[in-house]
Amino acid sequence: MGDLLKEKSTWEEFFDAHAPVYEDNVFTKNTIREVDFLIEELSLPPGGSILDIGCGTGRHSIELAKRGYSVTGLDLSSEMLARAAASAKAAGVNVNWIRSDATHFSLPERYDGAICLCEGAFGLLGQKDDPIGQPLSILSNISRSLKPEAKAVLTVLNGAAMLRRSTNDDVSEGRFDPLTMVWSSEHPPREGLPPVPIRERAFMPTELILLFRLAGLSVLNLWGGTAGNWGKRTLDLDEIEIMIVARKTAEPSDAGEFDFVPEVIPAPTDVYVELKLAGSWHDI
Numbered sequence: 001m002g003d004l005l006k007e008k009s010t011w012e013e014f015f016d017a018h019a020p021v022y023e024d025n026v027f028t029k030n031t032i033r034e035v036d037f038l039i040e041e042l043s044l045p046p047g048g049s050i051l052d053i054g055c056g057t058g059r060h061s062i063e064l065a066k067r068g069y070s071v072t073g074l075d076l077s078s079e080m081l082a083r084a085a086a087s088a089k090a091a092g093v094n095v096n097w098i099r100s101d102a103t104h105f106s107l108p109e110r111y112d113g114a115i116c117l118c119e120g121a122f123g124l125l126g127q128k129d130d131p132i133g134q135p136l137s138i139l140s141n142i143s144r145s146l147k148p149e150a151k152a153v154l155t156v157l158n159g160a161a162m163l164r165r166s167t168n169d170d171v172s173e174g175r176f177d178p179l180t181m182v183w184s185s186e187h188p189p190r191e192g193l194p195p196v197p198i199r200e201r202a203f204m205p206t207e208l209i210l211l212f213r214l215a216g217l218s219v220l221n222l223w224g225g226t227a228g229n230w231g232k233r234t235l236d237l238d239e240i241e242i243m244i245v246a247r248k249t250a251e252p253s254d255a256g257e258f259d260f261v262p263e264v265i266p267a268p269t270d271v272y273v274e275l276k277l278a279g280s281w282h283d284i
């Protein structure tokens, strides 16, 4: 694992610097009700074990631990984890914190449930991550960590909303790639810091069902699951996030090793410029 974590990914860089202000985000303010919801959906046995992937500052992990569950929180960012550990200590609960990349982990224990919330790694692509391989390897790792029939709850970016927000200029100027559903942008992790380049992947419900199936997880429900506003409601086109509830029904398939690298085709404007330089486009 050491080698994998030597070079900071841009998301690690982003969240290490964002950690001090993460819990100022309005979408983090509904944790207690979210945990009520999770306990109901995950059908956990009393005192059962839960794995929280991309646990961040540990808000769900700590609340679950307060309610008597045995919780492991895994995250890439040491600064997010440092805050999580300090909050757990202040709350007087024990959580097992692990620093790892969600795309490359394997744990000895099998859990009664798993959560991966607010894009806890899922769809937060590194600059070189494959848009199919990254989410599939996370799902496969989650699946391998679960007991048979155990459930998982994830919230991920909604592809329909991303499409509705995007324009053809976003495509031709390289911000949005409709082949992979990836938004590339640059954001300062907090006020006064230079921007960090980031890539975010959104998903369509049907591909989620397929990806989950490849990982041995059967999707039970797909709901609107925008952070801070969860509910068992039909997904609409503007909902920022999709909530997926799934059950482990098989082991992950070997299709876990994906490498989708779309061929680079020059944007139409480039072609147009080239043609103009070569002569009048009327000549073609």
Ligand SMILES: C[S@@+](CC[C@H](N)C(=O)[O-])C[C@H]1O[C@@H](n2cnc3c(N)ncnc32)[C@H](O)[C@@H]1O
Residues within 6 Å of the ligand: 011, 012, 015, 028, 053, 054, 055, 056, 057, 058, 059, 074, 075, 076, 077, 080, 100, 101, 102, 103, 116, 117, 118, 119, 120, 121, 122, 124
């Ligand atoms: C938006 S925060 C969500 C935190 C938490 N789940 C919540 O709901 O508040 C995303 C978290 O995912 C973590 N993360 C991003 N990429 C990751 C990866 N490849 N492996 C593990 N954690 C990752 C970040 O460090 C960050 O803490």
